[in-house]
Amino acid sequence: MLWCALLFPWSPTEADAPGVVVLEHATHWALAITPRVTRQDEAVLMEVQACLRLWGGQQALQERVAQQAPLLGAQALAWAPNALAALALARAGRVDGLSVPLASLLDGLPLHTLSALRPHADTLAQMGCRCLGDVRALPRGGLGRRFEAGLLQALDQAYGQRPQAHAWAKPAERFEARLELPWRVEHSTGLMDGARHLLWQLSAWLAARQEGVTAITLHWAHDAMRGREVGEGGELSIRTAEPTRQTEHLARLLAEHLAHVTLDAPVGELRLCATDTRPLSGASASLLLDERQPAEPLPQLLERLSARLGPERVLRPQPRADHRPEAMCEWLPATGPAPRGDWPDAGPQPAFLLPAPLKLVVREHRPQYLGELQLLLGPQRVEGGWWDRDDAQGAHRHVARDYWLAWSAQAGLLWVFQTRPQAGDASPAWFLHGLFA
Numbered sequence: 036m037l038w039c040a041l042l043f044p045w046s047p048t049e050a051d052a053p054g055v056v057v058l059e060h061a062t063h064w065a066l067a068i069t070p071r072v073t074r075q076d077e078a079v080l081m082e083v084q085a086c087l088r089l090w091g092g093q094q095a096l097q098e099r100v101a102q103q104a105p106l107l108g109a110q111a112l113a114w115a116p117n118a119l120a121a122l123a124l125a126r127a128g129r130v131d132g133l134s135v136p137l138a139s140l141l142d143g144l145p146l147h148t149l150s151a152l153r154p155h156a157d158t159l160a161q162m163g164c165r166c167l168g169d170v171r172a173l174p175r176g177g178l179g180r181r182f183e184a185g186l187l188q189a190l191d192q193a194y195g196q197r198p199q200a201h202a203w204a205k206p207a208e209r210f211e212a213r214l215e216l217p218w219r220v221e222h223s224t225g226l227m228d229g230a231r232h233l234l235w236q237l238s239a240w241l242a243a244r245q246e247g248v249t250a251i252t253l254h255w256a257h258d259a260m261r262g263r264e265v266g267e268g269g270e271l272s273i274r275t276a277e278p279t280r281q282t283e284h285l286a287r288l289l290a291e292h293l294a295h296v297t298l299d300a301p302v303g304e305l306r307l308c309a310t311d312t313r314p315l316s317g318a319s320a321s322l323l324l325d326e327r328q329p330a331e332p333l334p335q336l337l338e339r340l341s342a343r344l345g346p347e348r349v350l351r352p353q354p355r356a357d358h359r360p361e362a363m364c365e366w367l368p369a370t371g372p373a374p375r376g377d378w379p380d381a382g383p384q385p386a387f388l389l390p391a392p393l394k395l396v397v398r399e400h401r402p403q404y405l406g407e408l409q410l411l412l413g414p415q416r417v418e419g420g421w422w423d424r425d426d427a428q429g430a431h432r433h434v435a436r437d438y439w440l441a442w443s444a445q446a447g448l449l450w451v452f453q454t455r456p457q458a459g460d461a462s463p464a465w466f467l468h469g470l471f472a
Contacts (some may be wrong), residue, residue, distance in 0.1 A: 036084050036116050036117060037083050037084040037087070037093065037114065037115055037116065037133075038080060038081070038082050038083070038114070038115055038116065038120070038121040039080070039081050039083060039100060039112060039113070039114050039116050039117070039121060040078050040079075040112060040114075040122045040124070040125040041055055041061055041065070041078060041079045041080075041081075041100075041104055041107065041108060041111075041125070042077060042078050042109060042110055042111040042113075042114050042122075042125040042126060043058060043061065043077050043078065043079070043107075043108055043109055044077070044108075044110050047198030055350065056212070056213070057107070057108050058074060058077075058079060058096070058209065058361055060107065060212070060236045060239065061079045061107045061108070062074060062079055062204050062206075062243075063206055063239040063243045064107055064239040064243075065079050065081045065204075065207055065209075066204065066205075066239075066242075066243030067239050067243050068081060068083065068086065068090070068096075068100075069081050069082060069083050069085070069086045070203070071083075071085070071201075071203060072203065072204045073118070073201040073202060073203055073204055074204055075118070075122060075150070076122075076150055077121065078122050078125060079117045080121060080122060080201075082118070083096060086204045091368070098110065099426070102374040105329075107287045108237075110129055111126070111129075111130075111131055112125055112127045112130065113125035113130050113132055114130065114133055115133065115137065115367065116129060116132070116133070116137060116195060117192065117193065117195055117199060118199055118201065119149070119189060119192050119193040119199065120132055120137055120140075120141060120193050120194070120195070122148075122150075123141060123144055123148035123149050123193060124140065124144070124148075125165075126144075126147065126148040127145065127148050129144075130305070130456060132185050136299070137194065137195060138194055141167050141168070141169060141193060141194060142166060142167055142168030142171070143167075144165055144166055144167050145165070145166055145167075146160070146164065146165070146166065146167065146170070147165070149167060149185050149189055149193060150189070151185050151189035151190075152167075152170065152186065152189070153237035155186065159236055165327065167193075169192070170190065171190060171194075175187060180422075184334060189310060190346070206240055206243040207240070208220065208239045208449060209308075209309070209417070210241075210272070210307075210308065210309040210312075211308045211309075212233050212235055212236045212237070212238075212305065212306070212307050213224075213304065213305070213306045214232060214304065214305045214306075214307075215231050215303065216229050216302065216303055216305065217275070218319060219258050219301035219302065219303055220298070220301060220303075221296065221298060221301050221302075221303045223293045223294070223296040223297065223298050224290070224292060224293060224294060226253075226302060226305065227286065227290050227293065229287055229305045229359055230286070230293075230305060230307070231255060231282070231286055233253075233305060233361035234282050234285050234286055234287075234289070234307070234432070235282055236307075237251070237280075237282075237285070237307060237309060238280050238282045238285075239311075240309075241280035241312065241315070242280060244312070244317060245314065246278070246280070246312045246313060246314055246315050247277070247278025247279045247280050247312065247313055247314075247315030248275070248278065248280065248309050248311065248312050248313075249274060249275050249277070249278050249311045249313055250272065250273070250274045250275070250309075250310040250311035251272070251273060251285065251307060251308065251309055251310060252270055252271070252272040252307070252308045252310050252351040253271045253272075253289065253293075253305065253306075253307055253371065254268060254269075254270045254305070254307075254308070255268050255269055255270070255298075255302040255304065255305055255306075256268040256302065256303060256304040256305075256306070257299070257300040257301065257302060257303070258300060258301040258302065258303045259270035259303070260301075264334055265299035266299065267302045268302070269298070269299070271289075271296060272291065272310070273289060273292050274311075274340065275288065276425055278312070278313040278314075278315045279315075280315065288405060295412075309379065313459050317369045328393075337369040337370055338370055340369075341368065341369060341370045346368040346369075347368070347372060349365070349368065349369045349370070350366040350367060350369055351364060351367065351368075351369045352364040352365070352367075353365050355366045357419065357420075357437060358417050358419055359364075359417060359419060359432075359434055360384070360388060360417075360468060360469070361388070361419055361423040362420070362423070362432075365412070368408065382415070383412070383440055383449075384469070384472075385448075385468075385469025385470055385471045386469075386470065386471055386472035387451075387469060387470045387471075387472070388468065388469045389467065389469065389470075390467055392466035392468045393466060393467040393468075394464060394465065394466050395408075395463070395464075395465040395466060395467055397465055400446045401455075402441070402465035404441075404443055404446060404449065404451075405443055405444075405445035405446050406426060406443060406444055406445055406469055408441040408442065408443055408449065408451065409441060409442040409443075410439045410440075410441050411439070411440045411441060411442055412439065412440035413437065413438055413439030413440060414434070414437035414439055415437070415438040415439075415455070416437055416438075416455075417434065417436050417437075417452075418434065418435045418436070418437075419433070419434065419456070420433040421433045421436050422465040430463055435453065435454065435455040436452040436453065436454055436467075437452060437453045437455060438450060438451070438452040439451050439452065439453070446470070448470070448471035449467055449469070449470060449471070450467070450468050450469035450470070450471070451464055451465060451466065451467050451468065452465070452468055453465050453466075454466070
């Protein structure tokens with residue numbers, strides 16, 4: 036397991052509405068990364084082990100989180116093998132809980148880093164406990180009788196000795212975000228700085244719900260010192276031709292409309308609502324068509340793949356009139372002329388051919404590969420290539436081999452050959468050349 040904890044300087048209580056809003060926005064952002072997100076006290080926790088490949092690996096994801104966490108308002112973050120350990124490390128200002136043994140890191144943390152110990156911090160301090168390691172050193176029986184059962188359970192869970200159950204977060208059904216501007220804005224174009232922040236929150240919410248927006252409404256509230264005749268504020272609604280969650284596209288569209296708006300009074304607060312959303316499937320990274328699309332003829336599929344990957348990466352075999360297995364075909368671009376010719380009738384052929392023959396150990400005139408090989412069928416003689424010169428090596432690619440179908444108790448059916456002695460050559464040798472499926 037790999038957990039990340041994002042710590043915020045607010046506590047989600049009813050009296051602290053800004054903290055609730057920030058945590059909710061951070062939760063939507065985390066849900067765009069992984070569906071396994073939970074909130075505990077002042078932190079947002081996410082389990083990312085199953086989605087590392089999606090984000091390019093652990094290092095790439097850690098860099099992404101480190102860059103975007105400050106924009107969310109997070110004051111600290113930490114990585115650890117479980118949720119409680121990550122939260123404790125974040126509270127202590129420690130980021131890395133993976134490179135060293137977890138127990139040695141947690142033992143030195145102060146008592147307040149674990150939520151279950153906070154109500155008993157004074158009592159434990161009077162008992163001489165200053166860190167988590169001191170609490171663990173106390174007799175478990177005495178701890179269990181003197182304190183609530185959740186204390187020992189939380190300790191065991193933080194150290195990975197007990198499993199943890201989590202209530203997974205879900206994105207809100209409706210998006211509405213408010214922002215109090217740091218200064219009063221008198222011109223409509225000046226609203227874009229605050230609107231961009233709200234659009235970024237909207238994009239995270241849409242990504243968490245796998246939806247796109249087709250209509251949004253930006254509301255603004257006039258300053259309290261306004262005149263009575265101008266009203267409380269105004270609003271601007273825009274629609275898109277297709278569902279989208281691209282922040283830059285929505286920002287450009289909103290800026291174009293705001294350029295034609297005249298504010299009746301200075302604005303002190305913004306509110307953004309998503310008035311119409313639609314399901315939005317992400318761009319498929321598959322090389323094949325989506326199952327909902329009609330079937331595609333093979334030539335069109337090959338043309339599309341060649342255009343996407345390059346013609347040198349989409350190849351098909353072209354038979355050649357040559358009995359040497361490694362020279363029976365050449366690979367040509369799939370979009371070229373149709374292949375001509377037939378495969379030589381060379382008897383049983385393996386499904387997998389090694390890039391280069393592998394020389395085998397011979398014991399008592401018997402070839403060995405994960406044990407002694409049993410020769411089943413052969414020999415099939417292949418000789419040729421005197422006309423094929425390798426200019427780089429300054430020699431001809433002439434071969435003289437006797438192929439056998441062999442059985443290995445460990446590897447199954449194999450295709451092996453024995454070289455035939457020629458003038459100047461050493462004694463015959465055995466090689467593995469192919470494997471049957």
